[in-house]
Amino acid sequence: MMPMLLPAPDDDSRAFWAYCAAGELRVQRCASCGRRRMPPRPMCPSCRSFDAEWELLSGRGTVWSFAVPHPPLLPAYAEQAPYGVIVVALDEDPTLRMVGNLVTEAGAPLNSVDPHTIEVGEPVEVVFAPVERAEGEDLLALPQWRRR
Amino acid sequence: MHDDDALPIKDRTAIVGVGQTAFAKHLEQPEKVLALEAILIALEDAGIDPSEVDGLSSYTMEGTEEIEIARNLGMDAVTWFSQVGYGGGAGCGVVGNAAMAVAAGQCNVAVAWRSRKRGAAASRPWAGVRDQVHGNQQWSRPFGLLRPVDEIAVLTRRYMHEFGATREHLCNVATAVRSHANRNPGAMMHAKELTRDQYMGARWISEPLCLFDNCLESDGAGAVVIVRRDRADDCRQQPVYIHSFAQSIPAQHQTMTNYFNDDPLVGPSYACAELLWRHADFGAHDIDVAQLYDAFSPLVILSLEGYGFCDRGEGAGFTDGNTLGLEGRLPVNTSGGGLSEAYVHGFNLIVEGVNQMRGQSCSQVEGAETCLVTSGEGVPTSALLLRN
Ligand SMILES: [Zn+2]
Numbered sequence: 001m002m003p004m005l006l007p008a009p010d011d012d013s014r015a016f017w018a019y020c021a022a023g024e025l026r027v028q029r030c031a032s033c034g035r036r037r038m039p040p041r042p043m044c045p046s047c048r049s050f051d052a053e054w055e056l057l058s059g060r061g062t063v064w065s066f067a068v069p070h071p072p073l074l075p076a077y078a079e080q081a082p083y084g085v086i087v088v089a090l091d092e093d094p095t096l097r098m099v100g101n102l103v104t105e106a107g108a109p110l111n112s113v114d115p116h117t118i119e120v121g122e123p124v125e126v127v128f129a130p131v132e133r134a135e136g137e138d139l140l141a142l143p144q145w146r147r148r
Numbered sequence: 149m150h151d152d153d154a155l156p157i158k159d160r161t162a163i164v165g166v167g168q169t170a171f172a173k174h175l176e177q178p179e180k181v182l183a184l185e186a187i188l189i190a191l192e193d194a195g196i197d198p199s200e201v202d203g204l205s206s207y208t209m210e211g212t213e214e215i216e217i218a219r220n221l222g223m224d225a226v227t228w229f230s231q232v233g234y235g236g237g238a239g240c241g242v243v244g245n246a247a248m249a250v251a252a253g254q255c256n257v258a259v260a261w262r263s264r265k266r267g268a269a270a271s272r273p274w275a276g277v278r279d280q281v282h283g284n285q286q287w288s289r290p291f292g293l294l295r296p297v298d299e300i301a302v303l304t305r306r307y308m309h310e311f312g313a314t315r316e317h318l319c320n321v322a323t324a325v326r327s328h329a330n331r332n333p334g335a336m337m338h339a340k341e342l343t344r345d346q347y348m349g350a351r352w353i354s355e356p357l358c359l360f361d362n363c364l365e366s367d368g369a370g371a372v373v374i375v376r377r378d379r380a381d382d383c384r385q386q387p388v389y390i391h392s393f394a395q396s397i398p399a400q401h402q403t404m405t406n407y408f409n410d411d412p413l414v415g416p417s418y419a420c421a422e423l424l425w426r427h428a429d430f431g432a433h434d435i436d437v438a439q440l441y442d443a444f445s446p447l448v449i450l451s452l453e454g455y456g457f458c459d460r461g462e463g464a465g466f467t468d469g470n471t472l473g474l475e476g477r478l479p480v481n482t483s484g485g486g487l488s489e490a491y492v493h494g495f496n497l498i499v500e501g502v503n504q505m506r507g508q509s510c511s512q513v514e515g516a517e518t519c520l521v522t523s524g525e526g527v528p529t530s531a532l533l534l535r536n
Contacts, residue, residue, distance in 0.1 A: 003279050004279075004290065005279055005280070005281050005289050005290045005294075006279060006280055006281065006290055007280075007281055007286035007287070007290050008280040008281055008282045008286055009286075010282065010283070010286075013286060038408060039284070039287050039402070039408065045400065064306065064407070065302045065303070065305045065306035065309065065407075066302065066305055067293065067298050067299075067301035067302045067305060067354050067355065067356075068301075068352070068354065068355035069292055069293070069294065069295070069297075069298045069301075069353075069354045069355075070351070070352045070353060070354065070355070073292075073294055073295075074294060077292050077294060080292075082352070082355070083292055085288075085291050085292045085293050085298065085302070087302055087306075087407050095409070095410050096408075097407045097408060098287070099287055099288040099291050099293060099302075099405065099407065100291050101291050101292065110291075110292055115355075120305070120306070120309045142290060142291075
């Protein structure tokens with residue numbers, strides 16, 4: 001089976017994915033003015049500071065929206081279609097959002113929750129699907145979501 | 149009255165030539181040849197010799213470089229050339245930037261074009277997907293938002309949730325645009341009617357979007373010729389003036405997966421519209437016909453709101469009562485657009501806007517004097533106001 005797609009950690013995102021591998025959902029918080037930002041980037045858009053901390057979040061949120069893709073899709077995804085892709089609004093700041101999948105448990109298939117039962121507004125919490133990495137590769141885990 | 153010196157773009161330039169190749173799922177000619185064909189047709193339409201062209205404007209996704217265009221068409225020195233990024237958001241920007249260059253005297257005869265074959269990997273942003281996802285897409289593609297339609301499906305679901313829009317509204321867009329294509333012999337869907345039942349029974353591509361919410365897959369090319377107003381009077385066709393032009397990257401925008409700003413349903417069209425109307429002598433209520441970028445049917449609804457034809461959240465309801473049809477308040481995508489004529493990154497919308505202002509459309513809006521043309525909603529975008 002062709003593998004599913006993985007994020008390629010880069011200068012901006014490497015820390016985020018490494019925290020996921022450690023089982024933590026963290027977002028950047030400006031060390032000067034306190035503004036949170038997601039996706040990660042070097043500069044705070046409010047005060048232009050380069051200094052940021054990685055704030056540990058509760059990992060709770062609500063479903064902001066979702067789509068249910070059907071084929072034609074890449075083979076690894078077509079096998080699981082139709083599946084739900086959700087956008088989660090994080091509890092600490094609902095304008096911080098993340099794309100992910102609603103699953104029964106970490107690492108379960110994308111269609112492990114019937115996508116037609118997903119509702120906008122339902123509460124979810126993060127789980128992390130580990131990703132095996134070779135020696136020297138950036139650490140990585142995929143944040144997924146289950147119902148709470 | 150505006151002080152025209154303060155608005156160096158307004159009505160200073162005109163589109164005097166348009167050209168399109170045939171549109172089909174597969175054309176034999178390479179992209180380069182299609183580009184040359186479309187440009188040649190546009191120059192003949194204008195009555196301008198290719199050797200006079202000294203400005204070239206295209207998309208960053210264009211596969212044919214300016215030097216290829218210039219040396220094949222036997223151009224003399226080209227003194228201005230530029231490209232605009234973001235795929236379907238670029239079209240009106242490509243034409244508008246050329247108009248700015250002409251108005252500023254950096255060139256005298258500018259050609260803007262787009263040539264696209266669906267088989268060409270560089271033309272389809274998602275065709276290059278590999279097992280490692282870089283840049284902005286690392287936040288969405290691994291989770292199965294693989295295609296542009298999946299990314300827009302997320303926004304559409306949210307829009308439906310917030311404003312009570314339904315598939316009936318998306319169907320209003322798809323069927324209105326198809327009815328225009330049925331009058332256009334050059335449209336890929338010319339001979340295929342689309343009923344409400346067919347729409348409702350169509351297969352899903354990415355729920356809540358079905359097959360008929362998606363643009364066509366097309367090979368083809370289009371081109372336009374832009375000159376200064378004084379030069380336009382000597383050309384073969386009635387000049388169509390570029391009245392206003394705008395581009396926008398709104399605050400905290402992320403192209404396509406634009407889920408990370410405060411209100412993702414306030415898309416790039418809002419900021420683009422603000423400048424577009426500020427530089428214009430007329431407003432949305434004076435627009436006779438519109439060509440609204442339609443890679444996906446919900447983008448038309450979002451654009452109706454962004455460009456001020458109705459308030460936020462009212463775009464879906466605006467389509468009721470066949471508003472977008474030929475007899476409606478605002479005929480939209482009168483050649484069939486991307487949904488039913490051809491998908492060439494929105495360039496056919498620009499050509500159709502010119503045809504309407506000349507009185508030469510297959511779905512001519514009687515007495516039309518103003519046309520809004522827009523490029524991709526959901527990406528850094530652009531728009532043109534045309535008048536005759
Ligand atoms: Zn700050």
